[in-house]
Amino acid sequence: MKNIVILGSTGSIGTSSLDVIARLGPRYKVIGISANNNTDLFLKQIHSFHPRFAAVLNPESYEKIKDQIPEGTRLLPPEIDSLIFMASLPSADLVISGVVGAVGFQPLVSAIKAGKTIALANKEPMVMAGKTLMKECERWQASIIPVDSEPSAIFQCLAGMANEHTYHNLAQDISKVILTASGGPFAKRKNSLSTVTPGEALNHPRWRMGKKITVDSATLMNKGFESIEIMNLFDLPEKKIQIVIHPQSIVHSAVEFNDGAILAQLGEPDMRVPIQYAITYPLRMESPVKKLNLFDIAKLEFFEPDFAKFPCLELALTAARAGGIAPAVLSATDEVAVEAFLKEEIKFTDIAKLVYTVLKSTPQTRGDATLNQALDADEWARERAKECLQSKTYKKALI
């Protein structure tokens, strides 16, 4: 029996998780769910899964649904503390974090400190302070199982090589990780990306995901985040991460070992595979996902990424090299930039300009960011990014 808490139950990861859990049968029980403001779907989920606890972060959503909660479910107050509480419920065996952005940071810390197993799709905290979070996992015997398809692929390729509390010394056996990227909707576009509309950026060729991550995939910032996430999660240096554009999205990532053997994880691009593996780990169970037909695929292609066309990728790697609070600043500024782009306040190419401008003004700090430093840097970067947006100073960035 596995008792599961899902943070972000109405998002893309959350709905797929519930779909997977419903098919897995009674051994997997949802005991807590949280959402932000999709109240109709949230109420439906409460009625079909009967969780003991439910929480919505948005106070208006709370008011809207508070009188429609069935008996047996307790609706918690609309505040981050409710997520923090659910993430560390003593009866929870697995916490799935499918929230988007830095809002997932404190609930993740709470789950780690309670020694939970966490199925993590929310990559921003691992970018902000991944090294420190992994140290905390070791300290509290918590485990992180990545849900994102590429880190999950690497996790699957490493099955049996390390326990998930700690990946120290893995670097001596691994010569490199091959991190694949679809390239997003603009991989083949010849014209300047400055006229890209939100509609075009949200039209991802392979994956159906939430808006933030879809825009991040179009700028390739997402691949930069994943590089940082993988360095932190598996304790690998940057030089052991090779980013490869693979338009078919069939090879979800691969690991090359010292002896030259490469293990890859392949499959149709369907998030329910990595989600289900994180839920049933270490078991593998039946799934409704379409099986891969190699004859249909016939051809798999691999290209080098175009750093000049997608400056966000280089910015992410630069932030990783700078260390300290730089990755937290990168993540927070990107959140502000993507939001502004989706509201059509800035151009697609301004996302990189804004991130560059804020990163450049970031004070250098020594060592890995502590949890508090990462949270402070997140707040500082959001303020700074908003100032830059208002004063339009980012437009001068030579990038």
Ligand code: MG
């Ligand atoms: Mg991914």
